Amino acid sequence: MATDNLSPAPAGATPKSGPGAEAAPQIPLLALDHLWFQVAGTVCNLRCTHCFISCAPDNHSFWFLDLQTVSEYLDASKAWGVKEYYFTGGEPFMNKELPAILERTLAIGPATVLTNATLLPEKTARRLAEIDAGSPFSLELRVSLDGPSAETNDPIRGAGTFERTLQGIQRLVEHGFLPIVTAAQVWCPQEDAKVYRQLVEALQQIGYDRPRIKILPTLHIGREEARSRGYSAEERVTSAMLENYDASQLLCSSARIVTDRGVYVCPILIDQADARLGANLKEAARPYALEHRACYTCWVNGAICANVGGIGLER
Amino acid sequence: MSVEGETYSRIAAFGGVYSNHHALRAVIKDAQKRDAEAVFCLGDLGAFGPHPDRVFPILVENDIRAIRGNYDDSIARGLDDCQCGYTDPRDNHFARISYEYTLRNTSRMWRDWLGELPETLHIRLGDKLALLCHGSPRRMNEFLWESTSPKHFLEKLCDDHRADVILCTHTGLHWSRELSEGRLFVNVGAIGRPANDGNTQVWYTMLSARGGGASVEFIAVPYDHEALAEEMSEEGLPEEFIETIRTGWWTTCNEVLPSKERKRGKF
Numbered sequence: 001m002a003t004d005n006l007s008p009a010p011a012g013a014t015p016k017s018g019p020g021a022e023a024a025p026q027i028p029l030l031a032l033d034h035l036w037f038q039v040a041g042t043v044c045n046l047r048c049t050h051c052f053i054s055c056a057p058d059n060h061s062f063w064f065l066d067l068q069t070v071s072e073y074l075d076a077s078k079a080w081g082v083k084e085y086y087f088t089g090g091e092p093f094m095n096k097e098l099p100a101i102l103e104r105t106l107a108i109g110p111a112t113v114l115t116n117a118t119l120l121p122e123k124t125a126r127r128l129a130e131i132d133a134g135s136p137f138s139l140e141l142r143v144s145l146d147g148p149s150a151e152t153n154d155p156i157r158g159a160g161t162f163e164r165t166l167q168g169i170q171r172l173v174e175h176g177f178l179p180i181v182t183a184a185q186v187w188c189p190q191e192d193a194k195v196y197r198q199l200v201e202a203l204q205q206i207g208y209d210r211p212r213i214k215i216l217p218t219l220h221i222g223r224e225e226a227r228s229r230g231y232s233a234e235e236r237v238t239s240a241m242l243e244n245y246d247a248s249q250l251l252c253s254s255a256r257i258v259t260d261r262g263v264y265v266c267p268i269l270i271d272q273a274d275a276r277l278g279a280n281l282k283e284a285a286r287p288y289a290l291e292h293r294a295c296y297t298c299w300v301n302g303a304i305c306a307n308v309g310g311i312g313l314e315r
Numbered sequence: 316m317s318v319e320g321e322t323y324s325r326i327a328a329f330g331g332v333y334s335n336h337h338a339l340r341a342v343i344k345d346a347q348k349r350d351a352e353a354v355f356c357l358g359d360l361g362a363f364g365p366h367p368d369r370v371f372p373i374l375v376e377n378d379i380r381a382i383r384g385n386y387d388d389s390i391a392r393g394l395d396d397c398q399c400g401y402t403d404p405r406d407n408h409f410a411r412i413s414y415e416y417t418l419r420n421t422s423r424m425w426r427d428w429l430g431e432l433p434e435t436l437h438i439r440l441g442d443k444l445a446l447l448c449h450g451s452p453r454r455m456n457e458f459l460w461e462s463t464s465p466k467h468f469l470e471k472l473c474d475d476h477r478a479d480v481i482l483c484t485h486t487g488l489h490w491s492r493e494l495s496e497g498r499l500f501v502n503v504g505a506i507g508r509p510a511n512d513g514n515t516q517v518w519y520t521m522l523s524a525r526g527g528g529a530s531v532e533f534i535a536v537p538y539d540h541e542a543l544a545e546e547m548s549e550e551g552l553p554e555e556f557i558e559t560i561r562t563g564w565w566t567t568c569n570e571v572l573p574s575k576e577r578k579r580g581k582f
Contacts, residue, residue, distance in 0.1 A: 031453075077467075078467035079467075079471075080471075081467060081468045081470070081471030081472070081475075082465070082467070082468065083463065083464065083465065083468045084463060108465055108466070108467065109463075109465035109467075109468070110462060110463045110465070110573065136461065136462060136575075137462050137463065137465065137575070138460075138462040138463055138573040138574045138575045138576075139574070140573070140574050176578065177574065178574050178577055178578060210582060212570065212577075248454075303402070307573075308402045308403070308570065308571055
């Protein structure tokens with residue numbers, strides 16, 4: 001898109017560092033293509049050490065969305081021409097209404113669930129397959145797995161999670177799904193190709209013969225800040241960095257996320273108070289200033305939250 | 316070459332020629348046999364296949380109205396890549412081989428010709444306003460798949476671009492969706508490679524004005540795919556591409572497919 005759509009923040013915006021620091025550039029909502037739902041709040045059965053919103057069984061900062069609330073947003077979304085719906089948490093399957101929510105969603109458009117696949121008993125997998133078969137739209141399951149072995153994955157995601165997640169993936173594959181396995185890059189980048197190969201092998205061993213794999217950068221906020229590092233002072237997005245940059249790569253130009261506490265700019269920033277843009281889609285359609293350090297990761301990698309895209313590998 | 320506002324009652328449309336001059340000849344012949352008043356090509360003339368310069372004279376001789384796809388835009392301007400929108404490394408590896416071959420083998424004259432093609436065309440199909448584009452009316456390389464394009468999204472595209480009928484291509488898979496008030500969205504498919512269905516034939520689209528609306532018909536066309544495969548082999552193009560021509564299954568650039576479309580394929 002043309003950079004002339006990117007107006008600078010209004011005069012008087014608070015300098016982020018030092019006197020006269022440049023205001024963060026604002027990104028307009030070009031089209032509401034992707035509507036996200038924080039469907040399980042910040043409640044998760046796991047406590048991953050790299051979680052950028054610090055989800056856990058006892059993190060009730062954000063609570064579940066019910067079928068009624070999601071349905072109202074689905075209805076409202078039609079006038080906005082929303083193209084795809086995404087469901088995240090926490091762990092979405094902690095929300096017992098999720099299958100019904102997905103069925104309602106897939107009646108009007110494609111749905112993607114970001115899950116750890118540890119809460120997918122046979123009965124749930126079968127139900128998902130029925131919902132998928134009954135819709136002309138795609139139901140994508142995006143499954144988090146942060147290493148090709150228990151030795152690499154479990155220190156991040158918790159003891160026994162590698163085995164449990166592989167069982168969940170296997171069950172999905174047996175029911176005809178082609179889950180997108182997403183791995184956060186918790187290894188050093190030089191090992192990308194090796195880890196990718198090992199992931200392919202691990203997935204093929206359980207019968208997933210054409211695995212779809214997406215490698216994501218980590219976001220240095222939430223629990224990840226303590227696990228690895230926070231952002232440096234230089235890691236921030238400036239107006240100059242958006243010259244000749246395709247801002248449609250940034251999720252905030254095409255998405256919003258519904259939570260039980262209102263509509264936020266993107267799934268990464270719900271812990272940040274200024275990322276709450278309004279009580280409904282209309283209020284939340286205003287531009288967003290790229291104030292946060294995590295915006296830098298999005299700027300570097302682009303489209304990290306979409307189903308396609310991620311860190312490119314030469315292999 | 317503006318055809319703004321010209322009115323037709325029956326047209327043929329296709330996209331993604333991908334240098335497949337054998338299929339191009341077969342499709343034009345078939346469309347003429349079926350009394351198409353005009354034939355439209357929605358872009359991506361090069362890529363994948365052999366001898367890119369062979370398709371242009373066929374288009375000109377047969378008065379095919381073409382628009383510019385992302386591939387054509389890249390070739391015309393000599394960009395670094397095809398702007399196909401792939402993100403997977405293996406997909407990009409094959410896209411690069413294809414792009415470098417096509418750029419090297421497209422003559423300056425035809426590159427200039429590509430650069431002058433319009434990005435969109437507006438015509439009338441009966442009393443319906445039809446908008447012809449490559450990826451979508453808003454973005455040349457937007458993928459519009461059947462399983463990820465909700466009806467309300469397509470309705471908004473029609474509203475925003477004041478069209479009753481939208482025709483696009485770019486994905487290589489043909490499909491259509493009926494919209495409100497007799498409006499229609501059609502992905503016309505590609506004739507350069509098969510539709511990932513295990514058949515070697517390729518698909519194009521016939522559209523007819525009918526009773527205040529428009530009807531759509533997808534037509535499979537067999538062609539001399541063995542001759543194409545042999546030319547690809549002689550030109551040193553990847554075996555993976557040749558396998559697709561000979562089997563009807565996509566072997567590369569699969570990672571952009573949504574799950575429903577991916578499951579229908581073999582790889």
